[in-house]
Amino acid sequence: MPEIDQPEAPEPSLPETPQTETATMPAVEEAFEEIDVDAPLVGIIMGSKSDKPTMQKAGEALHDAGIRYEVRVMSAHRDPEMVREYCHNAKMRGLRVIIAGAGMSAALPGVAAAHTDLPVIGVPVSGKNLGGLDALLSAVQMPPGVPVGCVAIDGAKNAGLLAARIINC
Numbered sequence: 044m045p046e047i048d049q050p051e052a053p054e055p056s057l058p059e060t061p062q063t064e065t066a067t068m069p070a071v072e073e074a075f076e077e078i079d080v081d082a083p084l085v086g087i088i089m090g091s092k093s094d095k096p097t098m099q100k101a102g103e104a105l106h107d108a109g110i111r112y113e114v115r116v117m118s119a120h121r122d123p124e125m126v127r128e129y130c131h132n133a134k135m136r137g138l139r140v141i142i143a144g145a146g147m148s149a150a151l152p153g154v155a156a157a158h159t160d161l162p163v164i165g166v167p168v169s170g171k172n173l174g175g176l177d178a179l180l181s182a183v184q185m186p187p188g189v190p191v192g193c194v195a196i197d198g199a200k201n202a203g204l205l206a207a208r209i210i211n212c
């Protein structure tokens with residue numbers, strides 16, 4: 044095929060950037076650097092590593108809903124200071140919901156709710172004794188003023204789905 048001579052295109056001229064815009068760019072970049080777009084929206088906490096197989100279902104539900112989450116092991120009784128600090132800072136860090144799972148009458152959901160005004164969803168984890176009834180009562184029978192939403196014993200999947208609904212409201 045014969046080559047067709049193209050008329051030489053004129054050099055594209057860049058629009059002049061106003062001085063003010065150039066001057067403010069570093070400030071804008073700095074502001075954007077401070078926004079962590081990957082920050083988690085849900086904190087999944089649990090009283091022991093032994094709760095992980097049960098609590099994993101909450102993470103799977105959030106993953107399927109496209110909601111970022113983080114997972115931490117902290118016991119209301121063994122690490123009370125860590126729980127206090129985590130829940131106290133949760134809202135400021137951008138978390139919107141806390142899912143707290145614990146077995147026995149470990150009280151993690153209630154202790155979490157005592158240190159944050161974020162919605163706390165309790166997951167009673169079944170243990171070797173009492174089939175999880177102890178954990179269920181410790182989450183569901185909270186005294187007035189310290190609300191904990193409680194799903195079924197080992198109901199971590201519903202906790203994840205409920206957290207997703209709260210976030211998508």
Ligand code: RP5
Nearest residue numbers: 090091093145146147149168
């Ligand atoms: C609770 O005690 C935990 O949430 C766990 O379900 C239960 C037993 O903990 P481990 O002895 O397995 O660490 O605090």
